[in-house]
Amino acid sequence: MMNIYIFEDSQTLYEEAARQVISLVRQKPDAVLGLATGISPLGLYRVLIDDHQKNRTSYQHVTTYNLDEYLGLAPDHPQSYRHYMHEHLFTHIDINSDHTHIPHGDTDNPPRECRRYNELLTGTTLDLQVLGIGSNGHIGFNEPGTPFDLETHVIALDEKTRQDNAVFFAQIDDVPTHAITMGIANIMRARTIVLVAIGAKKAQAVKQMIQGAVDNSCPASVLQTHRDVHLYLDIEAAKHLS
Numbered sequence: 153m154m155n156i157y158i159f160e161d162s163q164t165l166y167e168e169a170a171r172q173v174i175s176l177v178r179q180k181p182d183a184v185l186g187l188a189t190g191i192s193p194l195g196l197y198r199v200l201i202d203d204h205q206k207n208r209t210s211y212q213h214v215t216t217y218n219l220d221e222y223l224g225l226a227p228d229h230p231q232s233y234r235h236y237m238h239e240h241l242f243t244h245i246d247i248n249s250d251h252t253h254i255p256h257g258d259t260d261n262p263p264r265e266c267r268r269y270n271e272l273l274t275g276t277t278l279d280l281q282v283l284g285i286g287s288n289g290h291i292g293f294n295e296p297g298t299p300f301d302l303e304t305h306v307i308a309l310d311e312k313t314r315q316d317n318a319v320f321f322a323q324i325d326d327v328p329t330h331a332i333t334m335g336i337a338n339i340m341r342a343r344t345i346v347l348v349a350i351g352a353k354k355a356q357a358v359k360q361m362i363q364g365a366v367d368n369s370c371p372a373s374v375l376q377t378h379r380d381v382h383l384y385l386d387i388e389a390a391k392h393l394s
């Protein structure tokens with residue numbers, strides 16, 4: 153069963169989603185978190201930072217693994233996900249940077265980098281995985297059609313995904329064509345999943361995720377089979393649900 157929470161106000165949504173992360177970290181100071189980038193988790197990260205500053209929730213013993221990274225971007229590239237995490241979370245909390253893991257986008261051997269990252273993932277258990285959802289139903293960069301049993305792999309980004317993400321780049325041609333992503337098999341091993349979806353652009357994918365068939369035309373539909381999934385939706389993202 154999916155736990156679905158619908159909010160009129162996005163700030164309350166971020167606070168509630170963040171509360172799940174914060175209470176985990178307070179109960180289990182050495183929690184292992186799976187993290188996402190993009191617009192969806194930004195508000196959640198702001199609440200974590202605010203709480204860290206006000207209530208001193210500590211991330212000193214927390215370990216993190218990010219979902220994905222663009223292939224071809226160096227860690228200090230302004231659009232790399234390493235740079236994003238640094239800017240939007242890691243520099244504002246007391247996390248040890250040696251405990252933060254993101255695939256290396258500037259690798260000269262992507263299959264080897266996938267194996268390295270996957271070994272890290274198989275040697276641990278994610279206590280909680282934060283997810284967004286693509287307007288095409290992807291989770292991580294597992295685009296429609298990706299088999300559910302894949303682990304960390306290289307993916308060719310959908311044209312839809314490149315268009316959606318072009319807002320972060322000067323022009324569409326600058327958006328990388330490939331990425332390294334955790335596979336659905338990695339994501340599904342997380343004990344708890346917290347997914348944030350905001351805005352009408354996500355409404356169709358959200359409907360398919362919750363009420364559609366479980367198949368890889370909407371990768372997020374696999375979450376129907378996860379035992380502890382929490383979906384934080386705003387009214388616009390939830391508008392097609394019956």
Ligand code: F6R
Nearest residue numbers: 188189190191192284285286292
């Ligand atoms: C990000 C990721 C993607 C995004 C999704 C939604 O690390 O893996 O699945 O969560 O593309 O992106 P936004 O939140 O920018 O709409």
